[in-house]
Amino acid sequence: MIFQETSAKNDIGIKELFNAIAKRIYELNITIDGKK
């Protein structure tokens, strides 16, 4: 599980969060295309 503290108000940790998620999705090959 990925853990991240964020602040949407001050733009803290948001990009890092989505980058980590996207990277993990790609590594696991569980994109919509990968799941087909």
Added chain:
Amino acid sequence: MGLCGSKTQNANKNEDIKIRNNITEKDNNKPLEAKIVLLGDQNVGKSSIAQRFCKNVFTGQYVVTIGGAYLQQKIVLNNGVTLKLHIWDTGGQERFRSMANLYYRDASAAIITYDIGSDKTFEGVNYWVDELRSKADKDAIVLALVGNKCDKDSKERMVQTSTAKSNIFI
């Protein structure tokens, strides 16, 4: 005449190859797509996270999300691969919980959000973790635990980072 015909055939073949290559290039350029769902109690900032990431805005207004809201954003990984993210922001009110499975079904990732200034929203995390672990395909979904509003004053912080981190292994 025959030579001319063979030239025409070769030209057609080359055209075929060009078209096929073109299709392959288009396929390669097509970004990979993934569905991400935001879950968590009400007023933890799920919509704000989605809007900050997709539109780079923060309104600060609390508007109840009815059912769910959809946004999308592309992201380029370090290796140059582009991922198109379909982001589903769900309503956090208890009355919308029964609809949540419609959003996390087929999702590649789920972001379970709490407010670091609220114990109650952190307790709510367990509900979503149990829900996803029991109903979603755990090998095909990335789970992320997110403590939002981390810029709050330390006196307002109710959930310590270490407590949250230890929770992710449960």
